[in-house]
Amino acid sequence: MFAFLRRNFRWIAGGFLLTFFSSFGQTYFISASVAEWQQAFGLSHGEFGRLYMLATLASAMSLPFVGRLVDVIPEARMVALVVPSLAGATLLAAFAPNVLLLTVAIYLLRLLGQGMMTHTALTATGRWFVGGRGRAVSLVVLGHQGGEATIPIGFALIAAGFGYQLGWVAAAGALVLVGLPLAAWAYAKPRTPQSAHADDPVSQDQGRDWTRGEVLRDPVFWVLLTGVLAPAFSGTTIFYHQDYMTAYFDWPPQLFATSLMAMAATTIVCALIMGAVIDRFGAVAILPGFLLPLTAACFALSVAGPAWSLFVVIVLVGVSYGISSTLFGALWPEVYGTKHLGAVRSVIVSAMVFSTAAGPGLTGTLIDTGMPLTKQMRWLGGYCLIATLAMAWASRALRRRRYEA
Numbered sequence: 221m222f223a224f225l226r227r228n229f230r231w232i233a234g235g236f237l238l239t240f241f242s243s244f245g246q247t248y249f250i251s252a253s254v255a256e257w258q259q260a261f262g263l264s265h266g267e268f269g270r271l272y273m274l275a276t277l278a279s280a281m282s283l284p285f286v287g288r289l290v291d292v293i294p295e296a297r298m299v300a301l302v303v304p305s306l307a308g309a310t311l312l313a314a315f316a317p318n319v320l321l322l323t324v325a326i327y328l329l330r331l332l333g334q335g336m337m338t339h340t341a342l343t344a345t346g347r348w349f350v351g352g353r354g355r356a357v358s359l360v361v362l363g364h365q366g367g368e369a370t371i372p373i374g375f376a377l378i379a380a381g382f383g384y385q386l387g388w389v390a391a392a393g394a395l396v397l398v399g400l401p402l403a404a405w406a407y408a409k410p411r412t413p414q415s416a417h418a419d420d421p422v423s424q425d426q427g428r429d430w431t432r433g434e435v436l437r438d439p440v441f442w443v444l445l446t447g448v449l450a451p452a453f454s455g456t457t458i459f460y461h462q463d464y465m466t467a468y469f470d471w472p473p474q475l476f477a478t479s480l481m482a483m484a485a486t487t488i489v490c491a492l493i494m495g496a497v498i499d500r501f502g503a504v505a506i507l508p509g510f511l512l513p514l515t516a517a518c519f520a521l522s523v524a525g526p527a528w529s530l531f532v533v534i535v536l537v538g539v540s541y542g543i544s545s546t547l548f549g550a551l552w553p554e555v556y557g558t559k560h561l562g563a564v565r566s567v568i569v570s571a572m573v574f575s576t577a578a579g580p581g582l583t584g585t586l587i588d589t590g591m592p593l594t595k596q597m598r599w600l601g602g603y604c605l606i607a608t609l610a611m612a613w614a615s616r617a618l619r620r621r622r623y624e625a
Contacts, residue, residue, distance in 0.1 A: 245333015
């Protein structure tokens with residue numbers, strides 16, 4: 221792994237930076253300011269949840285159009301477009317004078333941060349690596365875990381001492397002064413994959429490049445989405461409602477921020493292991509079991525527990541996230557090829573963003589109507605079980621397709 225990293229450092233570092241700084245558009249970062257925005261604009265849990273859902277849905281609808289640009293615009297130029305735009309969105313989030321502009325800010329944070337930063341990194345990595353794709357993706361997605369482990373705590377310290385607005389200003393500064401120049405340098409020189417190279421030992425790819433239209437007509441694709449959307453929906457619901465659960469279970473106020481470090485460590489270990497496993501067996505072979513830890517986490521949150529039980533839940537979520545983050549980076553180029561990967565992944569990312577929008581909006585509204593989150597988590601656990609069965613079927617169908625090809 222270290223030799224692989226040394227040979228491919230600039231491309232992996234570029235992807236790592238993009239996934240790391242995508243944190244400013246992720247729910248776990250945005251949710252840290254929800255209480256301040258609710259107080260400033262007089263919004264309830266359900267009202268802000270619907271606002272968040274609206275902004276995220278709009279970003280999901282935009283992604284199929286914006287995301288396909290990765291297929292036609294060089295990666296370094298995409299970095300030069302996306303990173304400064306995300307910095308502008310963080311400043312708008314800090315100083316939005318009304319609910320309308322706050323909604324626009326959240327829309328841009330979700331589109332550019334959660335959407336395009338990660339989309340650009342994983343599309344470039346999936347296209348530049350073949351047999352070593354699992355290892356490459358497992359290293360790139362560590363940026364997510366690095367951001368989860370450090371950025372919320374850094375923001376909390378700045379917000380506690382100087383107010384949440386200065387925390388958002390610091391985010392803009394980090395993007396422009398650190399993320400932009402380093403990521404632009406890393407992506408200035410594209411990598412040319414060669415399957416005979418030592419870094420690319422064996423390709424698991426299906427053998428042809430599907431267009432986005434062909435993918436959308438493939439029944440297996442829609443089955444795969446049932447599993448892809450489960451971590452996005454469930455994880456967003458858990459982290460968005462961290463303040464609610466802290467009060468509901470009478471947990472210490474900073475417990476969630478502290479637990480993110482445990483999740484990051486777990487996710488890192490699982491992601492690295494999964495990268496090697498995928499390079500050995502292929503991404504399709506991993507599909508049947510990756511949702512089981514998330515299923516257990518949902519059922520664990522359906523009952524009241526002491527403060528330490530949150531760490532059990534977070535570790536389970538971290539295991540599922542570690543597997544899925546590497547799996548989803550390697551699965552789509554393996555199944556559908558790389559020529560149209562940006563267009564194909566834009567649909568997938570759009571669906572994932574849509575699910576993250578539905579999570580806070582739906583669950584927040586149900587909380588307002590009197591259904592506690594604990595009961596809702598039982599339903600989410602049941603969905604994850606059904607999706608696990610669907611992934612087992614999809615894995616068999618894809619292996620049969622590869623054999624017939």
